[in-house]
Amino acid sequence: MVSLAVALVSIIIINLVLSGDNALMIAMACRRLPAVQQKRAIFIGTCGAVALRIILTIAAVYILRIPFLQVAGGLMLIWIAVRLLVDDTCEDNVCEAGCFWEAVKTIMVADFIMSLDNILGVAAAARGNIWLLIFGLALSIPVVVFCSSLITGLMKRFPFLVAVGAAILGWTAAEMIMRDKLVQHFLGAGVLPRVVPLLAAAGVVFGGLLLARRQRAHRCEPDKH
Numbered sequence: 001m002v003s004l005a006v007a008l009v010s011i012i013i014i015n016l017v018l019s020g021d022n023a024l025m026i027a028m029a030c031r032r033l034p035a036v037q038q039k040r041a042i043f044i045g046t047c048g049a050v051a052l053r054i055i056l057t058i059a060a061v062y063i064l065r066i067p068f069l070q071v072a073g074g075l076m077l078i079w080i081a082v083r084l085l086v087d088d089t090c091e092d093n094v095c096e097a098g099c100f101w102e103a104v105k106t107i108m109v110a111d112f113i114m115s116l117d118n119i120l121g122v123a124a125a126a127r128g129n130i131w132l133l134i135f136g137l138a139l140s141i142p143v144v145v146f147c148s149s150l151i152t153g154l155m156k157r158f159p160f161l162v163a164v165g166a167a168i169l170g171w172t173a174a175e176m177i178m179r180d181k182l183v184q185h186f187l188g189a190g191v192l193p194r195v196v197p198l199l200a201a202a203g204v205v206f207g208g209l210l211l212a213r214r215q216r217a218h219r220c221e222p223d224k225h
Helices: 002-017 019-030 035-058 069-090 098-114 119-126 130-139 141-157 160-178 181-187 192-220
Strands: none
Touching: 002 130, 019 035, 019 069, 019 098, 019 141, 019 160, 035 098, 035 130, 035 141, 069 098, 069 160, 069 181, 069 192, 098 160, 141 160, 160 181, 160 192
16 A cells, blocks of 8 residues: 555656646647637646556557657657747737647647656556556646646746747757667767757747748738739
C-alpha cells in the first residue's frame, strides 16, 4: 500500500513539475477564443492530450527507439510556436467558429510532442500499473486547466507575454532536440547544447514577427486586378 502511494505521488509530482510549458502552450493556443469557449477548449484539449500521453507512455519503450524522434518533435514544436505568434500578430480579435477545434487540435498535438522527453520518467514511476498511470495523469488535469486559464488572462492583459511565451516554447523545443540520444552522440557535451536553445528562442520570436509583418504588408497591398 505504501509503495502504491509513493508511486502515485511520484507520477503527480513529475506531471506538475513538467506541466509549466504545457500550460503556457495551451494558453497561447486558446487566447484568441471568446471567454466562454476558452475553458471548454482548454478542458477538451487537455483531456485529449492526457489520453495521448497515456498511450505514448505505454508504448514508450518502442517509440523512443525511433532515430531522431525528438529532433522531429522539436522542429514541429518550433513551427507551432512561430505559427501561434504569427496568428496573434496578424489576426483580429474576432475568432471564427473553426478556431475552437483548431485550438483543441493544437493543444493535443503540441502536448503530445512536449511529452516525448518525459514519458520514461512517468512510465517508471507507474511501475507497470496502467490504472495507477491513468489515475495519476488524470489527476493532473485540474492543475493544468487552472494554470492555463491563469496564463490566458495574463496574456490578454499583457500582450507582450505572447512573444515571451513563444520564446519559451522555442527554448523548450531546442532542448528537446539537444536531448535526442543521436544528437548527443554527434555533438558531445560542448557549449552547443547551451547556445542552441537561446538561438532557437530568439529565432522563433524574430521569425514569427517577420512572417507576421510580411503577411500584414501583403494584405495591405492594393488589388492589381
